[in-house]
Amino acid sequence: MADRLTVGVAARLSRYLQVLTQAKKMGKDRISSQEIAEYTNINATQIRRDLSAFGRFGKRGVGYSVDSLLAEIRKILRTQGQHNIALVGAGRLGAAIASSPIFAEHGITIAAVFDRDAAKVGTSLGGVSVSALDELEDIVRDRSIVVGVLAVPAESAQDAAERLVGAGVKIVFNYSQALIDTPSDVQVHTSNPAVELLYALYFHLT
Amino acid sequence: MADRLTVGVAARLSRYLQVLTQAKKMGKDRISSQEIAEYTNINATQIRRDLSAFGRFGKRGVGYSVDSLLAEIRKILRTQGQHNIALVGAGRLGAAIASSPIFAEHGITIAAVFDRDAAKVGTSLGGVSVSALDELEDIVRDRSIVVGVLAVPAESAQDAAERLVGAGVKIVFNYSQALIDTPSDVQVHTSNPAVELLYALYFHLT
DNA sequence: TAGATTGTTAATCGATTAACAATC
DNA sequence: TAGATTGTTAATCGATTAACAATC
Numbered sequence: 001m002a003d004r005l006t007v008g009v010a011a012r013l014s015r016y017l018q019v020l021t022q023a024k025k026m027g028k029d030r031i032s033s034q035e036i037a038e039y040t041n042i043n044a045t046q047i048r049r050d051l052s053a054f055g056r057f058g059k060r061g062v063g064y065s066v067d068s069l070l071a072e073i074r075k076i077l078r079t080q081g082q083h084n085i086a087l088v089g090a091g092r093l094g095a096a097i098a099s100s101p102i103f104a105e106h107g108i109t110i111a112a113v114f115d116r117d118a119a120k121v122g123t124s125l126g127g128v129s130v131s132a133l134d135e136l137e138d139i140v141r142d143r144s145i146v147v148g149v150l151a152v153p154a155e156s157a158q159d160a161a162e163r164l165v166g167a168g169v170k171i172v173f174n175y176s177q178a179l180i181d182t183p184s185d186v187q188v189h190t191s192n193p194a195v196e197l198l199y200a201l202y203f204h205l206t
Numbered sequence: 207m208a209d210r211l212t213v214g215v216a217a218r219l220s221r222y223l224q225v226l227t228q229a230k231k232m233g234k235d236r237i238s239s240q241e242i243a244e245y246t247n248i249n250a251t252q253i254r255r256d257l258s259a260f261g262r263f264g265k266r267g268v269g270y271s272v273d274s275l276l277a278e279i280r281k282i283l284r285t286q287g288q289h290n291i292a293l294v295g296a297g298r299l300g301a302a303i304a305s306s307p308i309f310a311e312h313g314i315t316i317a318a319v320f321d322r323d324a325a326k327v328g329t330s331l332g333g334v335s336v337s338a339l340d341e342l343e344d345i346v347r348d349r350s351i352v353v354g355v356l357a358v359p360a361e362s363a364q365d366a367a368e369r370l371v372g373a374g375v376k377i378v379f380n381y382s383q384a385l386i387d388t389p390s391d392v393q394v395h396t397s398n399p400a401v402e403l404l405y406a407l408y409f410h411l412t
Numbered sequence: 413t414a415g416a417t418t419g420t421t422a423a424t425c426g427a428t429t430a431a432c433a434a435t436c
Numbered sequence: 437t438a439g440a441t442t443g444t445t446a447a448t449c450g451a452t453t454a455a456c457a458a459t460c
Contacts, residue, residue: 004412008426014405018398022385032441039385044441045429052443060442061436078411079404093302097399100299102383106400146410147403171406173399177308179228179245187406191399192224193303193379194312197353198285199220200377200393204352205284206210214450238417250417251453258419266418267460418459425452434443 005076012050013073015040020070021105032063084111084143086169088160089151090120090130093175097151098126112139116156133163140167147171154178161188211282218256219279221246226276227311238269290317290349292375294366295357296326296336299381303357304332318345322362339369346373353377360384367394 005013019039023031033051037044051057051064057072058064074080085103087094087110097103098110113130115121121132131139140148148164150157150172157178164172165186174180174190182188211219225245229237239257243250257263257270263278264270280286291309293300293316303309304316319336321327327338337345346354354370356363356378363384370378371392380386380396388394 005408006426007409010405010408014401014408017404018396018401019385022383026385034441038387043428045431045444046427048442049428049444056443058442059436060434061440063441077404077408079407083403083407085403091302092298092305096297096299096302102398103400103403105383106404108400108403147407149399170410171403173403173406177228177311179225179232181244187409189402189406190224191397192308193355193397194309194314195220195224196395197289197291197309197314197377197379198223198283198312199216200379200395201285201289201353202211202216202220202283203213203393204376212450240417249452251420251455252451254418255420255452262419264418265460266458267416269417416460418457420457421455423453423455425450427451428449429447431445431447432443433445434441436439436441 009050009053010077012040012042012046013077015042016047016050017070017073017077017079020066020073024066024070028066030063031066031069033058035063079107081107083108083147084145085109085147085149086112086114086136086140086143086145086164087125087128087149087151088114088133088136088164089156090115090117090123090125091151094151095125097149097175098128100126111143111145114139133160136163137167140164140169145169147173149173149175150180151175215256215259216283218246218248218252219283221248222253222256223276223279223283223285226272226279230272230276234272236269237272237275239264241269285313287313289314289353290351291315291353291355292318292320292342292346292349292351292370293331293355293357294320294339294342294370295362296321296323296329296331297357300357301331303355303381304334306332317349317351320345339366342369343373346370346375351375353379355379355381356386357381 033044033047113125113128114133114136115130116133120130123130148169152160154176157176161180172188180188239250239253242253319331319334320339320342321336322339326336329336354375360382363382367386378394386394
């Protein structure tokens with residue numbers, strides 16, 4: 001399996017990873033495809049089929065070992081290393097992101113936080129000192145950061161994205177409502193809970 | 207088209223809605239399938255095909271009118287009404303969610319905020335007074351809330367979800383890392399930026 | 413008219429699912 | 437052995453894409 005995964009397979013494997021990480025924390029040793037299916041809303045047959053493309057990880061009649069499946073999926077997704085990310089915006093959302101254990105749990109370190117407000121520069125957010133926006137390019141280059149998270153108001157988002165991209169960032173997580181224009185070699189992931197909610201409501205109402 | 211949309215079509219239409227909402231705010235009158243494609247990473251042919259299943263909304267050689275396409279998609283997704291949601295957790299993330307314009311923009315009102323910390327009860331968050339957790343059931347029922355947002359630590363998430371579900375909530379947005387068990391008629395949407403990031407990194411690294 | 417973009421067809425590919433033998 | 441669950445097949449369905457006529 002030296003081939004690149006398809007987008008669909010990579011997305012599903014990521015979700016299995018999430019479930020397995022939590023299952024391990026809950027002290028589970030084994031898990032069945034049916035249990036993973038309940039938490040991910042992905043069909044159990046699909047899960048078994050996805051996994052069996054890479055090897056025989058399960059035991060018939062028993063299920064999968066949480067630990068070994070976790071290791072196998074990490075190997076497939078190549079997510080074993082540590083990754084440094086930059087956070088732009090030290091407001092309420094930035095503070096929530098910086099203080100959440102959600103990134104650290106997966107080997108992702110917030111290596112820099114930026115804010116345009118001089119009063120916030122030098123303060124600490126989730127253990128990281130807030131830097132001025134002016135320093136963005138230097139710090140992002142120095143620390144070889146390729147991922148930027150935008151936790152800024154919509155009107156600052158495009159500008160912040162351009163600065164990140166100019167400094168070498170290739171993956172932007174956009175938590176503002178703004179649409180972001182970037183060069184084609186940069187991936188933008190926009191998160192919009194309201195839109196997801198409208199989608200969920202559709203299935204509730206019909 | 208009285209039929210229920212497939213999951214895929216509803217998800218894509220929601221994303222077009224997001225792009226159109228922002229395009230309108232930016233003062234655009236018209237938009238082409240190619241432009242929508244750039245912002246959503248959905249193929250332009252797929253977009254035209256999705257839309258043409260419901261009518262001829264575009265003008266050849268010109269594109270789509272932002273306003274009328276917005277209205278058509280809202281009609282299809284039946285997202286014209288106002289919706290009340292409940293937010294559990296008035297911490298950093300809860301504060302970020304409550305103060306964001308992202309929900310209001312789509313007709314979604316945060317009608318109640320709950321926190322277990324007595325010191326927070328009675329304070330205002332995004333214009334809504336924080337209520338005690340004890341009042342959750344009464345308030346959720348009174349205000350006919352069917353959507354709950356969990357902005358609590360992982361260890362409180364399952365308990366909060368059960369209380370929401372007990373009070374009649376059918377859609378839970380989970381911003382904790384915890385896996386949530388619910389009855390089968392309740393939809394759980396778990397958001398995990400770290401997992402999304404690992405997925406994005408896979409395509410960056412390969 | 414010339415240029416642009418939709419709407420639609422046709423062909424291909426991946427996702428989904430039921431069913432079930434293999435086997436722990 | 438009996439029960440459970442994987443791994444795999446086969447059939448179906450929806451997504452994706454290129455191509456292009458229609459038409460603004």
